[in-house]
Amino acid sequence: MLPIKIYWRNQVPNPAKVLIILEELHLPYESEWVELDALKKPPFTDVNPNGRVPAITDPNTGITLWESAAIVQYLIEEYDTQHSISYAGAPEKFHELQWLFFQASGQGPYFGQAAWFNIFHAQVYGESPESAKIRYGAELKRVAGVLDQVLSTRTWLVGDKCTYADLAFVPWNLQIPFVMSSREGEHAWDAEQFPHFTRWQTAMLDREAVQKVVSLIGEKHVKSA
Numbered sequence: 001m002l003p004i005k006i007y008w009r010n011q012v013p014n015p016a017k018v019l020i021i022l023e024e025l026h027l028p029y030e031s032e033w034v035e036l037d038a039l040k041k042p043p044f045t046d047v048n049p050n051g052r053v054p055a056i057t058d059p060n061t062g063i064t065l066w067e068s069a070a071i072v073q074y075l076i077e078e079y080d081t082q083h084s085i086s087y088a089g090a091p092e093k094f095h096e097l098q099w100l101f102f103q104a105s106g107q108g109p110y111f112g113q114a115a116w117f118n119i120f121h122a123q124v125y126g127e128s129p130e131s132a133k134i135r136y137g138a139e140l141k142r143v144a145g146v147l148d149q150v151l152s153t154r155t156w157l158v159g160d161k162c163t164y165a166d167l168a169f170v171p172w173n174l175q176i177p178f179v180m181s182s183r184e185g186e187h188a189w190d191a192e193q194f195p196h197f198t199r200w201q202t203a204m205l206d207r208e209a210v211q212k213v214v215s216l217i218g219e220k221h222v223k224s225a
């Protein structure tokens with residue numbers, strides 16, 4: 001099998017989400033670094049008109065794909081033939097999709113806005129609105145609370161094993177201490193308020209593939225072993 005090309009930037013969660021699945025499935029891959037100022041113009045916008053990473057090209061099937069959740073779904077359908085991190089049948093395969101959609105629409109964008117207003121907005125505009133910090137910090141905790149509640153009665157989100165639906169949450173979960181580092185008092189992040197969520201994230205961080213990605217997340221170029 002030829003290596004899958006992943007368009008990559010380091011230290012950011014969405015490319016790492018795809019890398020976890022590539023590692024879990026033991027697929028060959030190689031990164032292509034995209035400079036920040038190259039994201040929003042050709043040739044990269046010919047790959048992803050949205051001008052963001054990740055995107056992939058898979059020379060084995062000829063597909064080019066962007067949006068991390070769509071890429072995850074593709075890798076699972078094409079390559080998780082043994083169903084090591086997915087289920088073949090209903091209702092589990094639909095519940096996996098449900099959680100993947102929740103991650104892509106409910107976790108990623110809200111955690112991303114919390115990061116923007118808590119950290120980056122002031123670097124660009126000199127100040128950051130407290131109301132936006134409150135709004136997105138509260139939403140981050142609400143999403144963690146939904147997961148914590150569900151995980152209070154089960155080990156994994158779907159079925160009785162760790163699936164891609166769980167793993168998709170790992171990279172943004174990892175960012176929480178950084179995203180919330182400037183918040184204090186009632187607005188601060190306190191992992192002890194989310195014990196089931198924390199147990200779940202810790203169990204995923206123990207996995208070999210996830211540890212490998214955590215060790216690679218700062219690298220400018222990543223490649224399968």
Ligand SMILES: N[C@@H](CCC(=O)N[C@@H](CS)C(=O)NCC(=O)O)C(=O)O
Nearest residue numbers: 012013014015052053054067068069
């Ligand atoms: N919904 C997209 C989000 C992709 C995204 O926001 N990527 C970030 C890195 S995590 C990026 O490329 N940011 C650069 C920019 O927005 O210019 C996905 O899940 O792939």
